Amino acid sequence: MTLDDLSATILARKGADPDTSWTAKLLSKGPAKCAEKFGEEAIEAIIEAVRGDRAALTSEAADTLYHLLVMLAACDVPLSDVMAELARRQGISGITEKAARPR
Numbered sequence: 001m002t003l004d005d006l007s008a009t010i011l012a013r014k015g016a017d018p019d020t021s022w023t024a025k026l027l028s029k030g031p032a033k034c035a036e037k038f039g040e041e042a043i044e045a046i047i048e049a050v051r052g053d054r055a056a057l058t059s060e061a062a063d064t065l066y067h068l069l070v071m072l073a074a075c076d077v078p079l080s081d082v083m084a085e086l087a088r089r090q091g092i093s094g095i096t097e098k099a100a101r102p103r
């Protein structure tokens with residue numbers, strides 16, 4: 001399972017029956033609800049990271065990635081655009097990038 005596979009499954013759920021698909025149910029509620037759910041899952045991951053529970057963090061990280069992809073789908077942002085942005089940044093140190101920002 002790759003993020004591309006999961007993203008394709010999520011996009012295929014657009015317009016599916018919300019009674020049988022969690023993804024379809026979430027997407028039918030609109031981008032704001034999808035964003036709220038992503039935020040909840042991210043916070044749950046943060047809590048487990050701070051607690052140092054690696055198994056729980058693994059599970060919450062999976063929830064967070066899934067809900068990030070649902071939020072992107074709700075906002076019509078292709079995963080490939082996000083990957084292209086990461087590729088553009090490849091090899092640019094975060095320290096160098098921050099130092100080059102206008103003050």
Ligand SMILES: N=c1c2ncn([C@@H]3O[C@H](COP(=O)(O)OP(=O)(O)OP(=O)(O)O)[C@@H](O)[C@H]3O)c2ncn1[C@@H]1O[C@H](COP(=O)(O)O)[C@@H](O)[C@H]1O
Nearest residue numbers: 006009010013020021022023024025040041062063066067
């Ligand atoms: N990866 C996931 C995935 N991760 C989490 N979830 C669901 O996300 C929901 C959110 O979890 P919560 O416990 O926070 O849900 P909640 O009911 O709001 O709980 P509380 O906040 O009330 O505690 C749960 O119903 C999880 O089952 C997922 N649902 C689907 N997928 C993937 O998406 C595919 C399509 O799923 P459907 O759209 O449901 O067919 C699946 O085959 C999976 O590959």
